[in-house]
Amino acid sequence: MTTEYQPLVAQSDNKKWVVGAAACAAGFVAMMGLLSLDSNNTVQLYAVRAAQSVRAAPAVTASQRQFVAAVQSGKVSKVDLAVAADGSMVLQSADGQQVPVSLAGPSQNLWAPVLLMGSALVAVGLAVKHFFAPASAPARSVAMFSATGTATPTRTWGPASGKKYKGVAPIICPSLLAADLANLAADSKRVMDAGADVLHVDVMDGHFVPNLSWGAPVIKCLRQHSDAFFDTHLMVSNPEDFIAPMADAGVDQFTFHIEAAKDVNQLIKDIKAAGMKVGISIKPKTPVEWVFPYMEDIDLILIMTVEPGFGGQSFMEDMMPKVQTLREKFPDAEIQVDGGLSPATIDAAAKAGANAIVAGSATFVEDAKGAIDALRASVEEYCTGPGEE
Numbered sequence: 001m002t003t004e005y006q007p008l009v010a011q012s013d014n015k016k017w018v019v020g021a022a023a024c025a026a027g028f029v030a031m032m033g034l035l036s037l038d039s040n041n042t043v044q045l046y047a048v049r050a051a052q053s054v055r056a057a058p059a060v061t062a063s064q065r066q067f068v069a070a071v072q073s074g075k076v077s078k079v080d081l082a083v084a085a086d087g088s089m090v091l092q093s094a095d096g097q098q099v100p101v102s103l104a105g106p107s108q109n110l111w112a113p114v115l116l117m118g119s120a121l122v123a124v125g126l127a128v129k130h131f132f133a134p135a136s137a138p139a140r141s142v143a144m145f146s147a148t149g150t151a152t153p154t155r156t157w158g159p160a161s162g163k164k165y166k167g168v169a170p171i172i173c174p175s176l177l178a179a180d181l182a183n184l185a186a187d188s189k190r191v192m193d194a195g196a197d198v199l200h201v202d203v204m205d206g207h208f209v210p211n212l213s214w215g216a217p218v219i220k221c222l223r224q225h226s227d228a229f230f231d232t233h234l235m236v237s238n239p240e241d242f243i244a245p246m247a248d249a250g251v252d253q254f255t256f257h258i259e260a261a262k263d264v265n266q267l268i269k270d271i272k273a274a275g276m277k278v279g280i281s282i283k284p285k286t287p288v289e290w291v292f293p294y295m296e297d298i299d300l301i302l303i304m305t306v307e308p309g310f311g312g313q314s315f316m317e318d319m320m321p322k323v324q325t326l327r328e329k330f331p332d333a334e335i336q337v338d339g340g341l342s343p344a345t346i347d348a349a350a351k352a353g354a355n356a357i358v359a360g361s362a363t364f365v366e367d368a369k370g371a372i373d374a375l376r377a378s379v380e381e382y383c384t385g386p387g388e389e
């Protein structure tokens with residue numbers, strides 16, 4: 001399946017390299033520091049190399065040769081570099097014996113141990129990266145949000161009235177996007193009191209859609225003020241990164257966009273494992289057939305009837321064939337429509353077979369009860385039947 005959105009390079013992989021490089025750099029600095037602390041040994045190393053380099057020189061005297069041999073055998077405990085009376089560099093013993101030396105040879109020879117040391121440090125850095133750096137994106141999410149990994153299953157998807165329906169029921173889902181965003185708690189209560197069944201919570205990341213709404217911290221706060229079922233619509237890239245924080249925030253249903261999913265089956269599994277119901281949403285240009293393989297494994301299919309990103313857009317009636325196809329093929333499916341739904345457009349959606357109706361601008365109105373009742377009445381008339389108390 002091709003997707004419109006390219007997966008981002010996992011940030012945790014970049015982090016691994018940063019940790020590895022930092023470990024290398026720190027190790028290198030530490031080793032150089034140790035070497036410079038032990039400068040006497042460094043000078044001695046130069047001295048021994050210098051002694052080796054002059055051993056074959058014809059100008060060296062017999063006593064100088066003895067001195068060099070003594071350095072090499074370790075019998076001379078301290079040798080040093082010094083400047084002779086004529087200004088040349090010499091190797092000098094504690095008792096004042098000198099042999100001429102050249103630093104060019106010995107200092108070049110030092111590259112071999114330095115390269116060896118560097119390679120060893122790179123190996124140590126890679127080992128640190130492999131064993132101690134964060135392993136994967138989901139692990140990062142869990143760490144960042146201290147998620148419990150489970151949502152409390154006290155709230156249920158269903159008619160708030162308690163009415164029983166033979167098949168699927170009408171579920172009216174006011175979209176919080178149209179609420180007074182500075183008074184989410186009060187506005188949520190207002191629509192629930194007006195007869196809404198669940199709250200539709202739109203999460204937008206400014207990347208999958210060109211708008212930002214809110215994230216898990218806001219939902220978590222709202223959870224403290226509302227017992228409503230949170231029907232959460234994630235218009236986000238990398239939906240897998242949101243599973244743990246949304247479960248932790250108290251989300252009940254996690255609906256992701258198939259266009260943003262890298263591994264749909266894995267997402268479904270992980271969302272369920274986190275204790276949430278699963279929905280899949282498709283944008284207007286996405287063929288409905290894309291969801292067929294997953295219908296048995298999910299709790300809801302959301303057909304977008306506007307391009308996702310903003311409330312208050314016009315209802316796209318030409319999406320209704322998708323709804324109709326789904327209803328014919330999956331009579332018991334929870335089929336949700338979202339975007340531009342109102343008492344003026346609901347009949348088309350209900351006739352096509354939609355039973356779960358998202359409506360933002362049409363429900364956050366003065367007569368919220370009137371609007372919600374009108375939406376439900378249409379679904380009962382054309383889709384679900386009347387139901388019984």
Ligand code: DX5
Nearest residue numbers: 175308309311312340360361
């Ligand atoms: C759009 C959102 C909708 C939106 C609907 O991207 O997913 O839930 O709030 O708003 P209305 O009902 O005003 O079109």
Ligand code: ZN
Nearest residue numbers: 202233338358
């Ligand atoms: Zn929505």
